[in-house]
Each structure stands twice: as C-alpha cells, then as structure tokens.
Amino acid sequence: MIGARERNGRRLRAVRMARAFKAVFQPMAIRDARVRLAGSILLLIAWLTGGRQAWRRWIYRIVFTEGDTRRMAARAVLADLRDFTFAQSSAFDRDPIIMARRQGRRDVWLRIANYLNLDEAEVQLFMEQDDE
Structure with missing residues (x-):
C-alpha cells in the first residue's frame, strides 16, 4: 500500500514533468525561447564589439524606434x-x-x-x- 506522502510526491513529479513537456513542445514556448535567445545573442555581440556604449545605444534605439x-x-x-x-x-x-x-x-x-x-x-x- 502506498502512503499519502509518496502519492503526493508522485503527483508533484508528474505535474513538473507535464509542465516540462508543455514548455518543450508548445509552439509559443519555442517561439518565445528563440526570441529571447536571439535578443541575448544580439546583446552579447553589441557588448563584445563595442562595450557598454554600443550596448546602451542599441538598447535606446530599440526602445525609441522599433x-x-x-x-x-x-x-x-x-x-x-x-x-x-x-x-x-x-x-x-x-x-x-x-x-x-x-x-x-x-x-x-x-x-x-x-x-x-x-x-x-x-x-x-x-x-x-x-x-x-
């Protein structure tokens, strides 16, 4: 016989696993992850190529012109x-x-x-x- 504590633990693991699968296979999650990744890469490139000044210029231009x-x-x-x-x-x-x-x-x-x-x-x- 399984105790209440073990059932709750299994239920919690199942919920976490379901959330992980949804995050991986939902189209919005994939699109949002790609957008975040692309933005992070652009920020990194701006930081590496021009330092803080180029990074700030890029951020200001996004806020005011996109x-x-x-x-x-x-x-x-x-x-x-x-x-x-x-x-x-x-x-x-x-x-x-x-x-x-x-x-x-x-x-x-x-x-x-x-x-x-x-x-x-x-x-x-x-x-x-x-x-x-």
Whole structure:
C-alpha cells in the first residue's frame, strides 16, 4: 500500500514533468525561447564589439524606434522630454541652483539624442511635433 506522502510526491513529479513537456513542445514556448535567445545573442555581440556604449545605444534605439506603435509612443515621450528638459529654450535663470537643475535636465535630452544618433532633421521633427 502506498502512503499519502509518496502519492503526493508522485503527483508533484508528474505535474513538473507535464509542465516540462508543455514548455518543450508548445509552439509559443519555442517561439518565445528563440526570441529571447536571439535578443541575448544580439546583446552579447553589441557588448563584445563595442562595450557598454554600443550596448546602451542599441538598447535606446530599440526602445525609441522599433515598431510603429512603439514609435508613436516614443515620439510622444520624446516630445514631453523635449519640453521638460529645455531642449528648445535656454536653461538660463538668475538663480544658479535653478539654472543648474535646468542644465541637468538638458543633459538628459542630449544624452538620449546622442544614443539615438539623431541627425539635425530628425531633431527638428521632434522639436516641431505638437503634443496632442
């Protein structure tokens, strides 16, 4: 006669085995694993070829430029950052502390623009975009 503890152990092993088989043979699991593997390989290549700088540039470009929906959202975010970071206007203020804070915000915009390798025409498009 099998005890309750052994039955529960067998049941738990069967559940784990079923989950493992599902993970291996389900098409979504295979596709997701391939996508993750491809992304990991690209990150590794970016890291090995260019170091942290190339890796960061690649990450920024994915966030702000991949896919139509994401691109629309990225444009809205960049437009908001443009206004928040004084990208279009002077960061000058008579109070040096306020001016330092504004200049720090502007540095954020310059960093993002640098990582995205935006040319002057693209920057101008972001500058002219109206918030809806």
